[in-house]
Amino acid sequence: MHDLYAVEKERTQTYEEMVERVLKPVREGSEVCFVSYGHPGVFAQPMHEAVRRARAEGYQATMLPAISAEDCLFADLGVDPGNAGCQSFEATDFLVYARTFDTRSALVLWQIGVIAEKGFKKQFDAWSLAGLEVLRDRLLEFYPASHEVQIYDAAQYVCCDPVIARVDLGRMLEAKIGALSTLYVPPTATAQPDREMVRKLGLA
Ligand SMILES: C[S@@+](CC[C@H](N)C(=O)[O-])C[C@H]1O[C@@H](n2cnc3c(N)ncnc32)[C@H](O)[C@@H]1O
Structure with a gap:
């Protein structure tokens, strides 16, 4: 294709x-x-x-599930979405619709290298540095510049290792970001339980 x-x-x-x-x-x-x-x-x-x-059109068609980049991310970064929850957005959608999210849960942003790009470029490097800057600045409204994020590139061949860059959010653009990179932002803090809910559920 x-x-x-x-x-x-x-x-x-x-x-x-x-x-x-x-x-x-x-x-x-x-x-x-x-x-x-x-x-x-x-x-x-x-x-x-x-x-x-x-x-x-009347034909029988079935989609079979497979292993997504996010599934690889959970394995390679050693994070379990069950621990604090995990929010997953396409990066341009995240920005354009000012998506509501919880910084106490993990955040996965897809397609960070092609923000606001409707077309196609041949380069493996990020297609839009301007878009990455906008994304970094948006995230800095919610996280401290010192918050460590991970730029994740899953291995595409069995003989290769994943490429994982750990970098402070404020310096995110210094990492190598490509058209196939995914951004993982870990939770900032542990959530505090809602005491009324804890009581209601009989968990006290
Ligand atoms: C058009 S989507 C395709 C996703 C694919 N269907 C999947 O299940 O992983 C392309 C985006 O998926 C993510 N992605 C694809 N390959 C990746 C890789 N090797 N490592 C990390 N993220 C990847 C990136 O966010 C990339 O911009």
């Missing part, structure tokens, strides 16, 4: 062409398997759309 990407072409157009490329052999009567990296239904609009459109 990679040949469908092009500089100056909006990714929504590319995604539409991906869906149609997958559906063409379906309509011609073939059994089709559409394979993507990570989880096909996580930050992967064309896969959802291909399944939705195939079903709407």
Whole structure:
């Protein structure tokens, strides 16, 4: 599918062409398997759309789950989302919709390297430094500059190790951030229990 990407072409157009490329052999009567990296239904609009459109046209279509970048992150960074909760947002969405979040829970931000980028670039480095600056400044409204965050790149091949950069939030842009990096922001503090709720649940 990679040949469908092009500089100056909006990714929504590319995604539409991906869906149609997958559906063409379906309509011609073939059994089709559409394979993507990570989880096909996580930050992967064309896969959802291909399944939705195939079903709407009367074909049987099933999405199978797989291992997302976030699943790899939990293993490689050794964090358990069950401990304090985990909030997960697409970085541009996080900024544009001023998402409400809790600094006492972990925060995972996807696509930090392509903030506000509608098109495609060939470089592996972050596509938008300006977007990263906006993100850092937004996070600094909630976390101290000394709060240590992790820029995470899962290994893409079995022979490789993940790349994990630990850096103070205020100096985040000094780390190597690529188009495939994910940001992990650990909780700032331990939450204090709601005593009334504790009593109500009989946990006292
Ligand atoms: C279009 S999404 C695809 C996600 C994929 N479907 C999954 O399940 O992981 C691309 C984003 O996923 C994350 N991602 C993809 N590959 C990654 C990797 N090797 N390490 C860390 N994050 C990754 C990054 O946030 C990246 O910007």
